[in-house]
Amino acid sequence: xxxxxxxxxxxxxxxxxxxxxxxxxxxxxxxxxxxxxxxxxxxxxxxxxxxxxxxxxxxxxxxxxxxxxxxxxxxxxxxxxxxxxxxxxxxxxxxxxxxxxxxxxxxxxxxxxxxxxxxxxxxxxxxxxxxxxxxxxxxxxxxxxxxxxxxxxxxxxxxxxxxxxxxxxxxxxxxxxxxxxxxxxxxxxxxxxxxxxxxxxxxxxxxxxxxxxxxxxxxxxxxxxxxxxxxxxxxxxxxxxxxxxxxxxxxxxxxxxxxxxxxxxxxxxxxxxxxxxxxxxxxxxxxxxxxxxxxxxxxxxxxxxxxxxxxxxxxxxxxxxxxxxxxxxxxxxxxxxxxxxxxxxxxxxxxxxxxxxxxxxxxxxxxxxxxxxxxxxxxxxxxxxxxxxxxxxxxxxxxxxxxxxxxxxxxxxxxxxxxxxxxxxxxxxxxxxxxxxxxxxxxxxxxxxxxxxxxxxxxxxxxxxxxxxxxxxxxxxxxxxxxxxxxxxxxxxxxxxxxxxxxxxxxxxxxxxxxxxxxxxxxxxxxxxxxxxxxxxxxxxxxxxxxxxxxxxxxxxxxxxxxxxxxxxxxxxxxxxxxxxxxxxxxxxxxxxxxxxxxxxxxxxxxxxxxxxxxxxxxxxxxxxxxxxxxxxxxxxxxxxxxxxxxxxxxxxxxxxxxxxxxxxxxxxxxxxxxxxxxxxxxxxxxxxxxxxxxxxxxxxxxxxxxxxxxxxxxxxxxxxxxxxxxxxxxxxxxxxxxxxxxxxxxxxxxxxxxxxxxxxxxxxxx
Numbered sequence: 001x002x003x004x005x006x007x008x009x010x011x012x013x014x015x016x017x018x019x020x021x022x023x024x025x026x027x028x029x030x031x032x033x034x035x036x037x038x039x040x041x042x043x044x045x046x047x048x049x050x051x052x053x054x055x056x057x058x059x060x061x062x063x064x065x066x067x068x069x070x071x072x073x074x075x076x077x078x079x080x081x082x083x084x085x086x087x088x089x090x091x092x093x094x095x096x097x098x099x100x101x102x103x104x105x106x107x108x109x110x111x112x113x114x115x116x117x118x119x120x121x122x123x124x125x126x127x128x129x130x131x132x133x134x135x136x137x138x139x140x141x142x143x144x145x146x147x148x149x150x151x152x153x154x155x156x157x158x159x160x161x162x163x164x165x166x167x168x169x170x171x172x173x174x175x176x177x178x179x180x181x182x183x184x185x186x187x188x189x190x191x192x193x194x195x196x197x198x199x200x201x202x203x204x205x206x207x208x209x210x211x212x213x214x215x216x217x218x219x220x221x222x223x224x225x226x227x228x229x230x231x232x233x234x235x236x237x238x239x240x241x242x243x244x245x246x247x248x249x250x251x252x253x254x255x256x257x258x259x260x261x262x263x264x265x266x267x268x269x270x271x272x273x274x275x276x277x278x279x280x281x282x283x284x285x286x287x288x289x290x291x292x293x294x295x296x297x298x299x300x301x302x303x304x305x306x307x308x309x310x311x312x313x314x315x316x317x318x319x320x321x322x323x324x325x326x327x328x329x330x331x332x333x334x335x336x337x338x339x340x341x342x343x344x345x346x347x348x349x350x351x352x353x354x355x356x357x358x359x360x361x362x363x364x365x366x367x368x369x370x371x372x373x374x375x376x377x378x379x380x381x382x383x384x385x386x387x388x389x390x391x392x393x394x395x396x397x398x399x400x401x402x403x404x405x406x407x408x409x410x411x412x413x414x415x416x417x418x419x420x421x422x423x424x425x426x427x428x429x430x431x432x433x434x435x436x437x438x439x440x441x442x443x444x445x446x447x448x449x450x451x452x453x454x455x456x457x458x459x460x461x462x463x464x465x466x467x468x469x470x471x472x473x474x475x476x477x478x479x480x481x482x483x484x485x486x487x488x489x490x491x492x493x494x495x496x497x498x499x500x501x502x503x504x505x506x507x508x509x510x511x512x513x514x515x516x517x518x519x520x521x522x523x524x525x526x527x528x529x530x531x532x533x534x535x536x537x538x539x540x541x542x543x544x545x546x547x548x549x550x551x552x553x554x555x556x557x558x559x560x561x562x563x564x565x566x567x568x569x570x571x572x573x574x575x576x577x578x579x580x581x582x583x584x585x586x587x588x589x590x591x592x593x594x595x596x597x598x599x600x601x602x603x604x605x606x607x608x609x610x611x612x613x614x615x616x617x618x619x620x621x622x623x624x625x626x627x628x629x630x631x632x633x634x635x636x637x638x639x640x641x642x643x644x645x646x647x648x649x650x651x652x653x654x655x656x657x658x659x660x661x662x663x664x665x666x667x668x669x670x671x672x673x674x675x676x677x678x679x680x681x682x683x684x685x686x687x688x689x690x691x692x693x694x695x696x697x698x699x700x701x702x703x704x705x706x707x708x709x710x711x712x713x714x715x716x717x718x719x720x721x722x723x724x725x726x727x728x729x730x731x732x733x734x735x736x737x738x739x740x741x742x743x744x745x746x747x748x749x750x751x752x753x754x755x756x757x758x759x760x761x762x763x764x765x766x767x
Contacts (some may be wrong), residue, residue: 001315002308009307010357015092016363023244030251037258047333050552051527055542058461062503070123075171076200079105079162079186080442081120082449084193088157088679089148095121097192098160104185105164110178112165120147120160132158142232145493145507149449159449171201171263179203183438199430199442218242220683221279224676228287231370237361238282238310245353249346263335266342269325273633274346276684277321277640280677281354284644287673289362290370299366303359309651311355312700316579317643318351320572327568328632331560336625340632347636391671395664398720406721409713410595416709417598419605424621425558426515427550428695430455432620447513453490456478456514456547458523460506462495466538469501475537476504482529483508488522514547515621523551554624561628568632572639578741579643580650582731585723589642592718593635596710600630603705608698623695626702634706637681641715644677645670649723650731659727663720671716678711 012019059066081088081098089098102119105111124130129143129150143150149159166182168174179202186196218239225235249270256262288310292302325347328340362369398405430443443455462479464472476495483492483506494506508526510519526543535538569590576586604622606612611619649666657665685707688700723730733741 002312005311005315005355006304006308008355009311010300010304012307012356012359013303013363016360019356019360020364023360026249026647028243030248030255034251034254038254040259047553047556049332050549050556052542052548052552055459055461055544055548058463058503058540058542059505059544062463062500063461063505066505067185073201075166075168075174077164077166077198077202078184078200078442079164080197080199080445080449081160081162081189082195082445083158084195087193089121089160089194090157093192094194095119097189097194100192101186101189101194102162103198104188105162108185110166110168110181112167114165116632117162117164119468120162120520124148124150124160143490143746144509147239152449155449155605159445161446161450166202168202168746171204174202174204179205181641195441195445197438197442198447199439199446201441203439207436211275216683216687218275221275221680224679225279225283226374226673226677228283229290231373233365233368233372234286234370236292237286237358237365237369238279240351240361241282241353241358242275244357245278245349246271246346248353249342249349250275252349254341254473263338265335266338268342269339270342270346272684273321273325273343274350276681277318277347277350278353279680281318281350281642282358283676283680284314284673285310285358286353286362291669299362303362307355307359313579313643313647314351314354316575317321317640318347319575320639320643321347323575324632324639325570326635327571328429328628329558330564330567331628333556333560339629343633346363372464389668389672391675392664392668394671394716395667397718398667398717399660399724402721402724405717406725409717413595413599413709413713416600417595417602417608419603419610420598420601422609423601423605424517424609424623425428425554426621426626427553427624428620429514429546429550431513431515432618432623432694434694435617451490451509451511452513453510453519456510456519456550457545458508458526458543458547459545460494460508460509460541460543461527462504462506462539462541463502464504464539465502466540468538472501473539474540475533478537479533479539479541480506482533483526485696486522486525488512488518488525510547514550519547520551520554523548525747550624557624557628562633564628565631568635572635576639576642577733577737580646580731581738581741581743583733583737584726584730585642585646585650588719588722588730589639591647592642592714593638593710596638596672596706596714597631597634599709599713600634600702600706601627603709604702606697607701616697618694620694622698622702626699629699630702630706633703634710637707638710638714641674641678641711642719645674645715646719646723649716649720653728660724660728663723667716667720674711678707681711 048225081089083094087094089095094196098121099707100120102117106113106117111117124143124146127143127146129146129148147161147163148157150156152158164182168178172516182202183198186198189196221242222239225238226232229235249303250267253262253266285306289302289306292305293299296302296305322344325340325344329337331337430439433440433443435441446455460479460483462476464475467475479490480495483489488511490509490511492506492508496506497504508522509517510522512518523543530541533541573586573590576589577583580586593622604626607615609619609621645666648670649663652665653659653662682704685700685703687701688696691697691700
């Protein structure tokens with residue numbers, strides 16, 4: 001491979017005024033194509049084959065249209081109305097304000113007006129749930145589902161719920177103007193003294209992080225590369241390749257919308273991965289090019305060898321990221337599949353840009369690439385074997401005491417990993433929204449008025465088709481009794497019978513919130529009792545609702561982690577065998593990754609779930625898809641650092657140095673690149689801590705911590721220490737395997753001795 005990439009690098013360098021216009025035409029062509037044939041992106045969060053679908057099927061059969069409210073893309077809205085402290089909504093002035101809110105909503109254009117809305121106070125009165133009826137024997141049972149908190153022991157009649165059907169088809173179609181209009185409808189009620197908060201998908205702000213992470217990442221990357229290269233222009237080149245690679249990847253994804261439906265958040269991961277990898281790969285090649293300039297006769301030869309050696313490592317590093325991200329499709333969850341494919345396309349473009357556009361830019365900038373030099377920066381060149389660098393000193397320290405370095409690093413990771421034992425996950429619910437958001441305040445008001453469990457009501461849909469008509473009442477009574485028998489169940493509302501008499505609905509209100517483990521266990525317990533009731537009466541039922549769906553998604557993603565990690569790890573392991581021509585080094589890379597993942601999960605649990613150090617205002621379980629996304633992304637990046645650092649060590653070994661000396665020399669050459677690449681990644685990910693959303697904060701922290709642990713402890717301490725301890729045996733491979741594994745020659749051994757390239761107009765470039 002090194003020979004082909006060597007030729008490609010020389011060609012791009014020599015024919016720069018052909019390669020650069022071709023890239024320009026390619027970008028223009030993709031831009032025109034994407035703007036011409038691209039279709040609007042459509043978000044789809046539906047996950048097939050969840051257990052909660054059974055309830056949906058029963059609803060569709062016996063309660064047509066009712067299941068629409070539980071779809072992922074349904075537009076829902078609930079106004080939570082609270083009276084001032086010490087007052088009641090049934091007070092005359094506040095009753096009038098609630099009536100006014102209902103009137104405003106009945107006139108609102110975005111509200112579905114098939115049936116006029118009714119004041120929750122009127123509904124409670126019709127149900128016989130006001131003060132005059134509270135002495136009745138069935139009051140608790142009949143009024144537990146009232147839209148007014150009549151059962152609250154300390155502040156009854158102080159909080160009400162008003163569910164509003166909206167005419168907007170999907171929540172993705174909700175605009176900022178729609179949200180403002182829905183929120184403004186309650187302004188008059190607020191002016192009258194009521195606290196009115198809007199929750200549901202109508203109140204959910206659209207979009208993801210606002211782009212600050214990318215800007216911060218670019219800025220930090222520029223500073224890091226100035227330090228690495230000691231020159232301004234050399235630091236600009238990787239930024240150019242990052243912008244080009246990201247633009248090409250984004251436009252390719254956009255063009256894909258003309259062929260299939262692609263969700264809008266596909267570009268989110270593509271942007272994050274594209275910027276970071278493009279800069280990292282360009283950094284790696286430019287660093288090698290700077291070294292080759294000192295030992296090659298011409299810049300063209302230096303560019304060819306830089307692409308032939310560092311470029312080979314880039315190819316395999318990019319392939320590991322590509323495999324890890326494409327592997328997300330194994331999970332079978334649409335939005336994660338597309339996020340993975342978007343990131344994989346960005347990784348692929350980062351490789352292509354590094355191998356073609358980068359050497360052309362090196363040729364275009366010529367003698368000015370490493371000029372002007374920045375004073376006091378980059379005076380110690382890691383590519384100069386005559387200079388002692390910080391990296392070399394660290395490598396020598398590890399080489400002197402490899403066992404101590406290994407044990408110390410493993411102990412540090414082990415300590416951070418301990419809290420991971422208590423890992424809890426859950427989809428980000430209303431309770432995880434920013435404290436000043438309407439959704440979060442609605443959650444708090446509802447909890448205060450009705451109890452936390454009302455934020456995650458279980459919807460139990462029963463099918464009585466196989467139950468004899470004379471036994472249907474007994475079957476429903478037995479089901480209700482069973483539901484009420486669970487300790488985690490607060491109370492049960494229903495049944496509500498269907499028009500055909502063969503269906504019924506119950507609402508089960510848990511004691512705890514939707515993301516609480518007790519509530520998730522309740523969902524499992526309720527489902528587990530179906531078999532016995534079916535055998536006795538023939539009744540069947542399903543459980544859905546926010547809590548049940550969240551629990552199902554948790555189970556789906558957690559159950560996918562092991563097969564996903566297994567398939568991706570095996571594929572990457574086989575790839576790295578070809579890269580390093582070793583069994584032990586790829587195995588060491590995989591085991592080191594497990595250590596860094598354990599430490600990452602532990603640190604994230606410690607801060608975001610347990611709330612240690614008070615770094616987060618409101619600790620919560622980690623977002624459900626964080627573990628699998630973290631594994632996919634950090635695994636790919638970990639293999640990047642493994643390839644970048646260990647290929648330099650192997651290159652020195654191939655050139656005849658013994659194990660310890662090869663490690664020191666390879667570390668001397670590769671440590672600064674890995675350090676710079678890791679700092680850039682950490683900066684991009686850490687910027688998500690600036691977001692207000694807790695899920696974004698935890699994701700950013702986990703990714704940054706994962707890169708830190710893997711790059712600085714696993715790849716730069718544990719791996720070198722083990723290589724010294726094992727010695728030359730680290731590069732052992734069975735003869736039968738050696739014969740069948742192709743020799744990729746990423747060390748450039750087949751390139752032969754360095755020689756002058758025949759160029760029409762040689763350009764002298766000095767580092």
